[in-house]
Amino acid sequence: MKNDAKGALIVYSGPSGCGKGTVMTQVLAERDDTAMSVSVTTRAPRPGEVDGKDYFFIDRNAFERMVAAGELLEHAEYNGNLYGTPRAAVERQLLAGRNVVLEIDVQGAEQIMDSGADAVTIFLAPPSMQELARRLRKRGTEEESVMARRLAIARQEMSHAHRYQFFVINDVLEKAVRDIHAILDAERLRYSRARIDWEDE
Amino acid sequence: MKNDAKGALIVYSGPSGCGKGTVMTQVLAERDDTAMSVSVTTRAPRPGEVDGKDYFFIDRNAFERMVAAGELLEHAEYNGNLYGTPRAAVERQLLAGRNVVLEIDVQGAEQIMDSGADAVTIFLAPPSMQELARRLRKRGTEEESVMARRLAIARQEMSHAHRYQFFVINDVLEKAVRDIHAILDAERLRYSRARIDWEDE
Numbered sequence: 197m198k199n200d201a202k203g204a205l206i207v208y209s210g211p212s213g214c215g216k217g218t219v220m221t222q223v224l225a226e227r228d229d230t231a232m233s234v235s236v237t238t239r240a241p242r243p244g245e246v247d248g249k250d251y252f253f254i255d256r257n258a259f260e261r262m263v264a265a266g267e268l269l270e271h272a273e274y275n276g277n278l279y280g281t282p283r284a285a286v287e288r289q290l291l292a293g294r295n296v297v298l299e300i301d302v303q304g305a306e307q308i309m310d311s312g313a314d315a316v317t318i319f320l321a322p323p324s325m326q327e328l329a330r331r332l333r334k335r336g337t338e339e340e341s342v343m344a345r346r347l348a349i350a351r352q353e354m355s356h357a358h359r360y361q362f363f364v365i366n367d368v369l370e371k372a373v374r375d376i377h378a379i380l381d382a383e384r385l386r387y388s389r390a391r392i393d394w395e396d397e
Numbered sequence: 398m399k400n401d402a403k404g405a406l407i408v409y410s411g412p413s414g415c416g417k418g419t420v421m422t423q424v425l426a427e428r429d430d431t432a433m434s435v436s437v438t439t440r441a442p443r444p445g446e447v448d449g450k451d452y453f454f455i456d457r458n459a460f461e462r463m464v465a466a467g468e469l470l471e472h473a474e475y476n477g478n479l480y481g482t483p484r485a486a487v488e489r490q491l492l493a494g495r496n497v498v499l500e501i502d503v504q505g506a507e508q509i510m511d512s513g514a515d516a517v518t519i520f521l522a523p524p525s526m527q528e529l530a531r532r533l534r535k536r537g538t539e540e541e542s543v544m545a546r547r548l549a550i551a552r553q554e555m556s557h558a559h560r561y562q563f564f565v566i567n568d569v570l571e572k573a574v575r576d577i578h579a580i581l582d583a584e585r586l587r588y589s590r591a592r593i594d595w596e597d598e
Contacts, residue, residue: 197525197566319588324398362586363593365398375586381579387520387564 202389203229203290205269205313206297206380207305207360210320211350213331215366216299219320222369223376230295230380233286236262239277252282270300270307295380302356309359316383318376319360323367325351403590404430404491406470406514407498407581408506408561411521412551414532416567417500420521423570424577431496431581434487437463440478453483471501471508496581503557510560517584519577520561524568526552 210216224230236252238259247253254262259278262268271280281298289296298308308315322328325347332346357363362379366372383389411417425431437453439460448454455463460479463469472481482499490497499509509516523529526548533547558564563580567573584590 197522197568199564199566321398358588360588362583363400363588363591364586365400367398375582378579378582379586381576382563382583385563385565385576385580387559387561390564392564 198393199385200293200391200393201384201386202391203293203295204380204383204386204389205286205290205308205315206230206295206383207308207315207317208297208299208320209302209305209318209353209356209360210366211322211328211353212346213328213335213350214320214322215331215369215372216320218369219366219372219376220297220299222373223380224297226373227377227380229293229384230297231289233281233296233298235279236268236282237277237279239279252285269298269311269313270304272301272304295383302353302359306356306359314388316362316379317360318362318364318379319357320372321354321357321363321365322350323365325354399594400586401494401592401594402585402587403592404494404496405581405584405587405590406487406491406509406516407431407496407584408509408516408518409498409500409521410503410506410519410554410557410561411567412523412529412554413547414529414536414551415521415523416532416570416573417521419570420565420567420573420577421498421500423574424581425498427574428578428581430494430585431498432490434482434497434499436480437469437483438478438480440480453486470499470512470514471505473502473505496584503554503560507557507560515589517563517580518561519563519565519580520558521573522555522558522564522566523551524566526555 208216208220234248234252236254236259238254238256241247241253245251256278259280262280263271267283268280269283269286271278286296305317309317328350329347333343364372364375409421435449435453437455437460439455439457442448442454446452457479460481463481464472468484469481470484470487472479487497506518510518529551530548534544565573565576
């Protein structure tokens with residue numbers, strides 16, 4: 197009996213400053229069955245960015261055609277640029293048995309939850325709001341009004357945590373990394389994604 | 398931020414001879430947040446069995462009162478004896494943050510699934526039906542008609558695997574043990590069982 201399981205679509209969110217990128221970078225370095233999704237965007241490539249690796253760079257007409265044809269799992273606009281997750285590329289990976297991670301904000305995550313997609317949803321939380329404030333402060337501007345707005349956005353994002361299946365607290369990095377591994381390892385055993393060869397060898 | 402998570406009710410099944418007991422015994426020896434459920438039964442205690450540890454030994458009237466009062470999560474009769482899982486004892490453990498494992502057959506498991514209980518359901522499968530036949534043969538009688546009936550029951554149980562959330566193949570013991578640990582570790586991170594202290598320390 198063998199189970200050549202399909203991959204899982206992993207929706208991964210958390211407020212800015214909670215360590216999302218650091219945690220997932222380490223998880224991906226430690227396993228070869230999981231990769232980040234590559235988004236489509238109308239933003240111009242920055243120096244060094246590679247088409248098809250960092251993003252799929254497309255124009256606004258092409259983007260809007262993809263939206264109309266239902267070819268994006270979710271999409272959003274930031275600073276006048278459109279970003280989206282291409283359904284076909286994700287499904288190819290899942291069928292090949294690889295997990296695909298979408299690191300997206302709560303709005304994008306909720307588009308996917310509401311679409312009824314079979315997604316594994318993980319919310320990463322900071323050890324405390326004080327610690328989050330300290331991390332955001334370290335990042336850049338010290339201007340209190342900007343800080344206050346960022347913290348308000350973080351609190352607003354935290355208020356959506358209950359919509360996610362899993363809640364991981366990033367207190368100690370190694371523990372958070374282990375937690376994400378456990379979730380990915382367990383999801384590989386889900387009957388709904390199993391492709392079982394029932395024949396005896 | 399702290400998560401003092403509630404425990405999970407683990408429903409654990411698999412055909413006779415698949416190694417259920419061996420796998421779970423090792424898992425329980427390696428973690429202190431999980432214990433087997435103690436059943437109530439009308440069967441007489443065997444020498445050495447301790448009331449409240451091996452079983453809660455009760456008489457048929459008491460058992461039937463528990464059924465009528467909805468105090469059993471599931472129950473069944475084998476060889477003229479009644480067996481059941483007491484709801485209150487399980488819920489006490491879950492509230493104390495401990496997982497409770499019910500090792501039960503597919504009929505008992507389906508009673509729990511159909512009750513809408515928040516259970517984590519795991520089906521343990523043998524590496525192959527040939528291997529299962531070999532293991533059953535090692536256990537006792539060589540009589541072919543008995544063997545054929547046991548294998549038919551095993552096949553019948555396998556046909557219920559799709560009702561379980563997780564499908565674990567017990568090919569290599571250490572791998573199956575790791576798989577169960579991953580499921581239990583991941584389930585500890587479920588938002589639905591989280592008890593989060595949102596206050597900053």
